[in-house]
Amino acid sequence: MKQQRPAAARAVTDGMKLHRHLVRLAGGVRTVITLRPGTAVRFSTNRFHDTWHVLSDDHGAQLLARLLWGLSYQARPGTIVLIDGRFLTPTPFDADPADPIVLVPGWCTAFDDRVARELKSRLPLSNPEGTVRWRTFGLDRTLEPAVLEDWWDRYRHREEKGRVSRRGGLLVLAPGSPDESRAWALQAARLDTANRFGSDYAYLGPWDRGYDGEIQVFRRFRPMVNVAARARAQVLSRPGVFTGPDDLRSAVWREAEFVRGDAHLRVREWQGSTYTLGREAAAMLAHADVATLDDLAEVGSVEAYRRMRAADVRGLSLEMLWAIEGALTYRDRRSIGADRRRELLAELGPQPALEPIRRRRHRAPIRRVPCGYDHRPT
Numbered sequence: 001m002k003q004q005r006p007a008a009a010r011a012v013t014d015g016m017k018l019h020r021h022l023v024r025l026a027g028g029v030r031t032v033i034t035l036r037p038g039t040a041v042r043f044s045t046n047r048f049h050d051t052w053h054v055l056s057d058d059h060g061a062q063l064l065a066r067l068l069w070g071l072s073y074q075a076r077p078g079t080i081v082l083i084d085g086r087f088l089t090p091t092p093f094d095a096d097p098a099d100p101i102v103l104v105p106g107w108c109t110a111f112d113d114r115v116a117r118e119l120k121s122r123l124p125l126s127n128p129e130g131t132v133r134w135r136t137f138g139l140d141r142t143l144e145p146a147v148l149e150d151w152w153d154r155y156r157h158r159e160e161k162g163r164v165s166r167r168g169g170l171l172v173l174a175p176g177s178p179d180e181s182r183a184w185a186l187q188a189a190r191l192d193t194a195n196r197f198g199s200d201y202a203y204l205g206p207w208d209r210g211y212d213g214e215i216q217v218f219r220r221f222r223p224m225v226n227v228a229a230r231a232r233a234q235v236l237s238r239p240g241v242f243t244g245p246d247d248l249r250s251a252v253w254r255e256a257e258f259v260r261g262d263a264h265l266r267v268r269e270w271q272g273s274t275y276t277l278g279r280e281a282a283a284m285l286a287h288a289d290v291a292t293l294d295d296l297a298e299v300g301s302v303e304a305y306r307r308m309r310a311a312d313v314r315g316l317s318l319e320m321l322w323a324i325e326g327a328l329t330y331r332d333r334r335s336i337g338a339d340r341r342r343e344l345l346a347e348l349g350p351q352p353a354l355e356p357i358r359r360r361r362h363r364a365p366i367r368r369v370p371c372g373y374d375h376r377p378t
Helices: 058-074 113-122 145-155 178-189 221-236 245-260 279-288 293-299 301-310 318-328 338-348
Strands: 016-025 028-034 044-048 051-056 079-083 101-103 130-134 163-167 170-174 199-204 213-218 268-271 274-277
Touching (some): 016 113, 051 170, 058 101, 058 178, 113 163, 113 170, 145 178, 178 199, 213 221, 221 245, 279 301, 293 301, 293 318
Parallel strands (some): 028 079, 051 213, 101 170
Antiparallel strands (some): 016 028, 044 051, 199 213
């Protein structure tokens, strides 16, 4: 199968080329649209808090937006869009394998469990019938603030019927109407990880005591996947028996903290029936004469950090100060605002100046040449 040129591998524009396959499944022939080999994008999937997630980075969100917008105009009965194989990666949390993703225009294409199972059994698809130009007219203009606000004012009163579900081993995103497909596209296109959390998300489908689906993106998506894969490999290489996938995931999450080098930032953790200091955090806080969460509350975040800094604790950084403050205020360290961080730094004061290290200059001994020795080159 022909690879696309490197310059086009990351292109996410109107008219991008996709492959077209004709696949005979239950109920007739389906037109399956796939990404071209070499496309520089990766997706993953998981289920968390009773919601199916499509996971990627900002680039993946932009591509998904193009696919959903184009589907709203170009779908014909029997059309589906498939993201599988080489474009999937393990989850960035615990390295669980991802499911292939299918975009189905629910207003004109039937896609039940039997069709899903048959399509899954045919993967990976090869030898496409040709390529198509995926047109996304109007997407860029609609994303302009004034136009976007007007679009949402007209759309928000319409009934949403889209569903996100797992069928036959595939994660199926099925907007219920062309407008809903465009709404999902706009939500994906507006995702932006340029914030202090480094992530963003958008819900899919109508509210029914929760949402069926969610698109979630991370600024460091690929490094997160690498960390999770290393952590999972290390956990599985050790002797031990896991009673279920939840136990394995928990072990991988814990190991990932050591792989990233931030296990000490878990200052408050639940053990048994109460909250205690995290093991690695407790080892660092022992240098500040802090043995319990009550001790930490009495000392305070700034004084505890100041004591550790005076003790020259290895691996100490300002992230630990934010983590202590978060533990004392029952917040994630990343949710501590800039104003509060400046207050903590002002209370902490400047770093004490270190005395310069005096190094003795080494002089090589002088070797005396014995008299009468001719050291000239011969």
